[in-house]
Amino acid sequence: DAGITQSPRHKVTETGTPVTLRCHQTENHRYMYWYRQDPGHGLRLIHYSYGVKDTDKGEVSDGYSVSRSKTEDFLLTLESATSSQTSVYFCAITNRDKGNTIYFGEGSWLTVV
């Protein structure tokens, strides 16, 4: 499982509230990612990080912010959740010891009502 833990695994929140999803990894991987998965769209990159305090936007970054203050933690924040952000969110890492292969966490199911 590449030592990736996501929390919370399931959350229901109201429109307009802030939400933070946490990704924690134990294997000192440099690169970390947040993807969202929606029917018909596959997996789309929201933000990624290439080191502590080094982050950049992916293809669907609007409405999301991230932070990485420690190597092991990558946080995804929805500043003001909207119904369009109802999705499954996957954290991922790149394992450079395995040919730069991407491995995913277990996912966080977020429902915005």
Next chain:
Amino acid sequence: GENVEQHPSTLSVQEGDSAVIKCTYSDSASNYFPWYKQELGKRPQLIIDIRSNVGEKKDQRIAVTLNKTAKHFSLHITETQPEDSAVYFCAASGPGGYQKVTFGTGTKLQVIP
């Protein structure tokens, strides 16, 4: 940016038959092509990958082929079993400081016993 198209979106086969899923990509610089299997409610898991210096790779009942000239790659599953039923994603990745991976939209494979 990279664009990955995946077909078909759904595929039903009889147990024991073969299944083929095809993907095309647009960026000729892409050099890494992983395939992921995702069971219902679970994370995507890498099942096989291929790099651009290789034309074909096999692992037991699954194989992947790559045609760089035509910019397409395919997943082949032989002797399908009910446990092969899942959603399969192809992806393409190019050179760069991080794994800029673009995913296809997925193929839902159903193996009928």
